[in-house]
Structure formats: structure tokens, C-alpha cells
Amino acid sequence: MNSDFWSSSLKLLVAFIPVLIVYITCLYTYRLFFHPLAKFPGPKLAAISNWYEFYYDVIQQGDFTRHIQELHKKYGPIIRITPSELHIDDPNYYDTLYERAGRRDKYSYFSGRFGYASDSFSTIQHDLHRMRRKPISPMFSDKRISEFQSVIRAKVDTLCEKIGEYQKDGRILEFNSAWMALTTDIITEYAFARSYGQLEVPDFKDTLHEALIAIYTVGHFALHFPMVFPILDMLPDWFVLKVQPVLQPVVGLRYDLARKVKEIRDGINEGHKAVTHPTIFHELLNSDLPESEKSDTRLGDEAQLIVAAGLITTSRALSVASYHITANPSVASKLRKEIEASGMNDDLSKLDWHKLENLPYLHGCVREAVRLAHGISTRNPRLALDTELRYGDYVIARNTPVSMTNVDILMNEDIFPDPREFRPERWTGHPELDKYFVPFGKGTRQCLGLNLAQAELYITIAKVFSTFEFELFETDVSDVEMAHAYLVPYPKWDTKGVRVRVKDGHGSSGKAG
DSSP, X not given: XXXXXXXXXXXXXXXXXXXXXXXXXXXXXXXXXXXXXXXXXXXHHHHHOTHHHHIIIIITXXXXXXXXXXXXXXXXXXXXXXXXXXXXXXXXXXXXXXXXXXXXXXXXXXXXXXXXXOSTXXXXXXXXXXXXXXXXXXXXXXXXXHHTHHHHHHHHHHHHXXXXXXXXXXXXEEHHHHHHHHHHHHHHHHHHSOOOOGGGSGGGOOOXXXXXXXXXXXXXXXXXXXXXXXXXXXXXXXXXXXXXXXXXXXXXXXXXXHHHHHHHHTTOOOGGGGSSSOOHHHHHHTSSOOGGGGOXXXXXXXXXXXXXXXXXXXXHHHHHHHHHHHHOHHHHHHHHHHHHHHTGGGSGGGOOHHHHHTOHHHHHXXXXXXXXXXXXXXXXXXXXXXXXXXXXXXXXXXXXXXXXXXXXXXXXXXXXXXXXXXXXXXXTTOGGGGGGOOTTOOGGGOOTTHHHHHHHHHHHHHHHHHHOOEEESSOOGGGTSOSEEESEEEOOTTOOOOEEEEOSOSSTTSSOO
């Protein structure tokens, strides 16, 4: 009987093979010659299968962003990069694709990156995203972030005290961890009125750096196999941690954030009453969102998004800034002299975000740091719901995924000559460049934390680099340049970060105040 079973199974398999071959042949023929995107240029392998993207994204470890740039050089400004998606490399088309007035859905394929989570970033439908984002947006308004500046200044002052300790004992300071500790403490304080206290950990060792790398690399794999995260969610935590120990901080973070949301809901966490600023989740739970949108699971997803987004992109921009300012003594000198001349560095309370924005050289340094940090480094597809799009002679049907990549614009040689160079002067007297400053995106899904990120960057750079002087230790530009594009950029895997010695000082401003 067992022999008969295996014999029948083998015959069925043999019979199925021709059917599979015919199916694949027909599918590939359709995609190459009869698909609505068949008229668009691009590599044939990309047109017939997502395995093309898988090779560059997964096998080549986050190399698809770079490869798409190469494809544009060969095929032109609009190309087909997967069987169903177009990509455009034209800085002047950015405002059209990501227009604020238009209704744009997110590509569902990309929401699978994190298991179709219910946070606003992963939300596919335009109207649902708008509803979820509406009660959060006021917390990141210019007014609210201006009111929150005192907290940012206090955290930066704590960081300066820690840097002062490195100055005294001559230890090597690893900037990446310091910046991540700073941004984590700021965003968790704003979200829950309870900071994670990472600035107090010796040598800033207790950060989420390794865990976030694990999440983003797994997320690239999950694009092609979207069941990855649902399966991980079903598995016992002990098993997940056994297979991938680096996820320990992520598992801990998930439970901790969910607990913090529940404490606020139950009235246990009343820390917001003891502080002078509003907090994101106290406000969110008291908003007019439908009760179904305030579940622990849904708000837990939102909390993970806000915390991760609030710490990683800003900390990377600070790492890029710290490398280039330290590597170029003339930049450091000009920056310090401008801040000292403004008189704002004499008193921490004078470091006002908007006043600092008006210092031309500091403004240029912040712009260059963010430009070279890139923000989101992978493409960002949108589906136009109400109308077809046009590009040149091409007509793009409604609901076609069309993407652009911020990196392509921020590193465009025609807009930013010698784009790899850190040149604060390029922003002085050139307001036309603001149109191409797109690291935070544009349109209805523009990065929510734009104002918070800029306030942190201006205050932190002004205070730290007018208070201390640094010299690089076993660090070069490869420690900050993008080598892997996993949603956010990562440098070479063997980097040890931006490491510096803190010099003895440069006069009266040489010690933390």
C-alpha cells in the first residue's frame, strides 16, 4: 500500500510538471508582451519576475537602490523595475507623484515588509491613513515642538555632561551610540512622559542599533515572503530569541511599548501631569479616534513606529554631521565662530530652534547632514486613485504602483555638484535648492517627525560643536556613507561607527555648561 501511494504521488508530480511549465510560460509571455506595463523600458528579467528584485535586495544585501540608478542610466528616466511597478528618476516629477492634493494609496506589497502592521506608516488606504494620522499630526506641529524644546535642551545638556567625562579621562567616544541614546530618550519622553534613560547607561551601550538592523534586514526578506512576520508573531518568544538572539531588544521593546500604552489607558502612567509638555499617547488615547483604532494592538504598532522613526533617522543624520564637521577643521571652525557670535551658546535656554535656523552656516550644516543621511533610502511607491498619471509621452493607468527614491534626488550631480562632499555653503543664497530637499518626503504621507527632527538637529549640533572640539579616531567616510539600503541606509557592516577623541577644549567654551 505504501508502495502504491508513492507510485501514485510520483505519477501526479510528473503529470503536474508540464502544467507548471505551461503556466509559467504563459505568465511570463503575458508580462513581457500583453501586460499594461509592457510598453515601458527596463530589463526583461525585472519584467517577468520579482526574483530579479529579490536578488539585489536580499542576496546582494540591500543593493537594489543602487542598481535602479544604474538601470536609469541605461534605459532612461522611466523604467519598469518589477512586473507591476514603474520607477521614475526625474527630480522635477517628485511634486507630481507625491502631491499633497492628490489621493494616493500605498503599495500593499510594501506594507508586507513589517507584516501588514496597523501603524499609520504601513497603512495602505489613503482615507484610513488620513484618519489615523489626523490626531497625531498636531503633536508634531511647529507650535508643539517649539513648546517641547526645553526637554530637548535638557537631554542635550545631559549628553554634554557625559561628553565632558570623555574629555577628562581621554576615552574614545562612539558617536553613533551617543546620538541614538539621545534621540531615543527624547522620543520616549515625548511619547510617554517616561524616557528610556539610555543617556545614563555607561558608554551608551543600551541602544536598539543591532535590533533595528535585524528588523530591517528581515523586513527586506519579508517583502518577498510576507508571511515571515505573522509566523514570527505566532512562534513563542523563547524560540525566536533562540534562533535570532539579536531580536531580544525588539521583543522587549514590543512588550514594553504595549505596556506603556495600557498603563496610560488604565490611568497608571500619569507622568504627563508632572511635566510641562503634552505627550503623544496621552493625547492619542483622548482623541476622537474610533475605539477600534485605540486597541492595545493598534496603538502598540503605532508606538513602535513613532519610537523607531523618531530615533533612527535623526541619529543617523547626527552621525553624518559629526563625521564631516570633525573631518573638516575649517567647517568646525566656521560653525563654532558663527554660533559664538550669535551669543546663543552662552545660555542653554537661548538655543531656540527657529533662531538657530537663521544662522546661515549652521543651516547649511544641518541641510548637508540630512541630505547625506538620505532619510528613507529605498523607493516609495504610490498608486494614484482618481486619475491616470502622465510622464512625457507615457500614460500611466490609475492604480499603477509608481515610485521614486529620495537618494536619487539628494545625490543628483546636476542639482548638488560633487554630491558626496559636505558643503554647507551650497545652501547659502540658493533658496531654489529647497525644492529638492526631500529626505522627509512630500505630500500627504510626508514624514510626521519633520519638525521634531529639525529641532533636535539644530539644538544638538549648535550646543555640542560650540562646546567641544573633536578629532577622529580610526574613522573614515566609509563609516557614514550608505552601503546597504534597508528602508534606511546603513554603512559597511564592519563599521565601528564614528569614533572620536574629545580635545581638551578651545577656551572658555571648552567645558560642558
